[in-house]
Amino acid sequence: GQQVMQIPQYQHVQEGEDFTTYCNSSTTLSNIQWYKQRPGGHPVFLIQLVKSGEVKKQKRLTFQFGEAKKNSSLHITATQTTDVGTYFCAGPGETSGSRLTFGEGTQLTVNP
């Protein structure tokens, strides 16, 4: 079945350093979504990418969708302590387009 993989599993950075998490799917995706989950919280939608090669920016966050629509990345410039949390990518399921298959997430900690 469809698999969505993320690396790294954990990332520790000093405040001000950059951070990148990578997402790879075993199948071509029609779109990919990114969510952030703060410690003790629930996933919160960040963005959806649809087009091959698409790049979107949200302030210090840059999201990319690969040309083959099988991989994606999230890059945070100059991390802040408010960026702490787990970042998940998620793709639509093979059998039902509305369900999401989540990666295992990248847990980011930021040392002040």
Next chain:
Amino acid sequence: GAGVSQSPRYKVAKRGQDVALRCDPISGHVSLFWYQQALGQGPEFLTYFQNEAQLDKSGLPSDRFFAERPEGSVSTLKIQRTQQEDSAVYLCASSLAGYEQYFGPGTRLTVT
């Protein structure tokens, strides 16, 4: 406005007991999803409703798990004869048009 709410927030059950978890989606959202999230993992899809119709239940791990949404709004996830491996956070999410999903705070189930 009001987000997705879930109750109870925490539930401790003895092995073999039945539990019922409730989800109140955002008003007007036709799509409703249930996910199971184990510690340190991404959410895993359980089941999906569009209005009152359960369109996908392929993620339910066993026939002990049952979900319903009889009037197309509130949903209940029922687990019969709970087992220790059922311990997890159960997340409910709703969506307006199959786009971004809005998650509730989750119910943390501990089976002892």
